Amino acid sequence: MGELRVADATTVVVGRAVADLGTVLGAFRPGVVGVITQPGVPLAIAESLAAEAVASGLAAGVLLIPDGERAKTLALVEDLCRRLADMGMDRSGAVVGVGGGAATDLAGFVAAVYLRGVAAHYVPTTLLGAVDASIGGKTGVNLKAKNQVGLFRHPERVVIDVDVLDALEPSLAVEGLAEALKAGLIGDPRLVDLLEGAGPQADLEEVVTRALAVKASIVGSDFMDRGERNHLNYGHTIGHAIEVAGGLSHGRAIAVGMVAAGRISAEVAGFAEERRQTEIIRSLGLPISAPGVPADDIVELMGRDKKRAGGALRFVVLEAIGRPRVTEVDPTTVRAALSVIGI
Numbered sequence: 001m002g003e004l005r006v007a008d009a010t011t012v013v014v015g016r017a018v019a020d021l022g023t024v025l026g027a028f029r030p031g032v033v034g035v036i037t038q039p040g041v042p043l044a045i046a047e048s049l050a051a052e053a054v055a056s057g058l059a060a061g062v063l064l065i066p067d068g069e070r071a072k073t074l075a076l077v078e079d080l081c082r083r084l085a086d087m088g089m090d091r092s093g094a095v096v097g098v099g100g101g102a103a104t105d106l107a108g109f110v111a112a113v114y115l116r117g118v119a120a121h122y123v124p125t126t127l128l129g130a131v132d133a134s135i136g137g138k139t140g141v142n143l144k145a146k147n148q149v150g151l152f153r154h155p156e157r158v159v160i161d162v163d164v165l166d167a168l169e170p171s172l173a174v175e176g177l178a179e180a181l182k183a184g185l186i187g188d189p190r191l192v193d194l195l196e197g198a199g200p201q202a203d204l205e206e207v208v209t210r211a212l213a214v215k216a217s218i219v220g221s222d223f224m225d226r227g228e229r230n231h232l233n234y235g236h237t238i239g240h241a242i243e244v245a246g247g248l249s250h251g252r253a254i255a256v257g258m259v260a261a262g263r264i265s266a267e268v269a270g271f272a273e274e275r276r277q278t279e280i281i282r283s284l285g286l287p288i289s290a291p292g293v294p295a296d297d298i299v300e301l302m303g304r305d306k307k308r309a310g311g312a313l314r315f316v317v318l319e320a321i322g323r324p325r326v327t328e329v330d331p332t333t334v335r336a337a338l339s340v341i342g343i
């Protein structure tokens, strides 16, 4: 079992069989515990946390919400706040989010706004949730666009049970492997070696710990997403556009986006490991192209992307593995990179 601090605000515990109440709450003894989870998440985790709380004399309950992205609505925020009020939660309460990134994004937002803020504790149960969504303090819901309403607020504690992650279906695990590889590419060459050597069989405890350390160091220095946090968007400029225009899942879309970003990096930043990067992406079971997605749609969507500044297309590129920087890239280079990924 290992512990990590993020931005002097969040304690992260990574280990096996750690999703018990004592580890999830740490030394904190809340008045009321509201455990928010979704039907697609193994229900036993939330139920046993609530049962442990009740057994130790706390008022507690499981608040079940619709599954996946459908839960990230303002209507559900209101509904959950009403349910917490009905449970009698005052400011000494704790919201525990158990699930993937959708559940923890929503739980974190509810915890942040209910009575102007109660404690938020997460048990991420997807690999993407574990390596990406659970730390960094971005919470929120969708409106017209994804994550259009939300705020920055770190959770108090995050408890990652590697046994739960080991049991994930490969098709869900690859989503997180894509983000873990991204973390390695921007900040930890040894994580890249690990994923290259073992592929999808890589030891998830080490993968998660290393990927989190990269994100922790970046959000620690740029909580409000004004500078260095951009590096976390490696592969995401083209990846987001592919996600929207091609209907690929986020992890798969950013895998293809990283292939294109690797090409751009080779062109403008002297990145010498483009082919190696592509091979690792392939060996993880992720796509390396997105044929059939119209190039004009991608260019149009990238133009609208909120990460754009001042008219030019800005990309995170790699000078080498572990050495990212942000740079403006001309449209010809972008089009050439799109052709590498079949677009």
Ligand SMILES: NC(=O)c1ccc[n+]([C@@H]2O[C@H](COP(=O)([O-])OP(=O)(O)OC[C@H]3O[C@@H](n4cnc5c(N)ncnc54)[C@H](O)[C@@H]3O)[C@@H](O)[C@H]2O)c1
Pocket: 038, 039, 040, 041, 042, 067, 068, 069, 072, 099, 100, 101, 102, 103, 105, 125, 126, 127, 128, 129, 132, 133, 134, 135, 136, 137, 138, 139, 146, 147, 164, 168, 169, 172, 175
């Ligand atoms: N806050 C952040 O910094 C941040 C970063 C990245 C992503 N996100 C958000 O995270 C969300 C995506 O997260 P996600 O990929 O975890 O998707 P998700 O939360 O939608 O979960 C995907 C599916 O997996 C199911 N699931 C969860 N745990 C499971 C388990 N152990 N076994 C089987 N099924 C399980 C869920 O019920 C859901 O149906 C998006 O809403 C995205 O905006 C947030």
Ligand SMILES: [Zn+2]
Pocket: 179, 236, 250, 254
């Ligand atoms: Zn991402």
